[in-house]
Amino acid sequence: MSHGKQFTLFTHKGGPNGWKVAIVLEELGLTYESIYLDFQKGDHKAPEHTKHNPNGRIPTIIDHKNNDFTLWESDAIIEYIVQKYDTEKKISAATEEDRFRQLQWLFFQASGQGPYFGQAAWFSFFHPEKIASAQERYKNEVQRVLGVLESVLSQQEWLVGGRCTVSDLSFIPWNDFALNGLLEGVDIAEKFPSVSKWHAKMAERPTVQKVHATQAELKKS
Template identity: 60%
Template sequence: MSHGKHFTLYSHKAAPNGWKPAFLLNELGLSYETVYLDLFVTGEQKKPEYLKLNPNGRVPTLIDHKNNDLTVWESGAILLYLVDKYDTEKKYTGADDKGKAEVLQWLFFQVSGQGPYFGQAAWFANFHHEQLPSAIERYKAEIKRVLGVLESVLSKQEWLAAGKFTIADLAFVSWNNVGVIAQTVDFETDFPATYKWHQKLQQIAGIKAGLAERARLNA
């Protein structure tokens, strides 16, 4: 593979987590090449050559070719690496201790709460080999809970952290687009402040470009 680009991003065309670093790379104006792995037919993410990069065998993984091919996996860790090294103006993170802490707490809430719960809801509702009503009910309840947490804050303020758009907001976008939400709640009616925030996020240039590319790839 040619390393003409600054980064190589290993991702998947549809999987939400891989789009988070793409959104931020777009916003930062950093050049990258995306390698879309086949997760379901050939299982490229479990092949030895990929496991050398990411022992967890998941996406995303990012290689920084201008930093000795430093490799970072886990979407939250990738976002933090990128802002720490390349967001020199602290545009997408907190500028002081309070702002940094706010960004971290929301980012950790996304990677430990929203992503896993929304993912399990989608799995048990749409992909599991048998219908398990108790599991579907549990994870759809978690969708409502997570959206309720966001609503409780976004009904009082425009952004989650540091009084501005940051990686804390960006991290939620791709999972808030999963289809299982529409199977669970009326997003606009039940969580109006969160819905408004989500619509605004989708118009931010780097996110909008990423979503357009995702739609093109999955058309």
């Protein structure tokens, strides 16, 4: 594997968590090579990957400019990247208090948004049986999480520090799912207007557009 780029990012074409990391790397202009693991072939559980990530999931990074430092769990990766490389605080908290608020939202994204949105997607699109009660439960949880975000974003433009940070950016890939068919029959723009406006502003960022373009190209292949 060539180490011409600073990071190796083990990820997946469709898995939202890897795209969170890609957005942050793009925002900071850090170079990386994406290795797209094929879940159907079990690449994520193969020894070539589990030697780096014993959990056998994505994403995993290797920082070749830091003694091949290896890390997994997407929001831990994001926190590492900004603490080490966002020295100008372009997309991360500038004060100690805001750093803890940033962690608060990263934890909420990891424990609230990701699992519930993921289960909603699984039971809606991938589970071999259609279980209405499971679909309803997790779609309700998606709306609960969006409601938490709405309650805050209706009062302020961004989650932390009055500007866009990783606290906000970490929500983009799973929100893409919610805004594109996960909540069939729910008018998200009407029910969660502040969330919709917030997401749209982030989607306009050149880095996010670049990542979305890469995702679209990969879907064609």
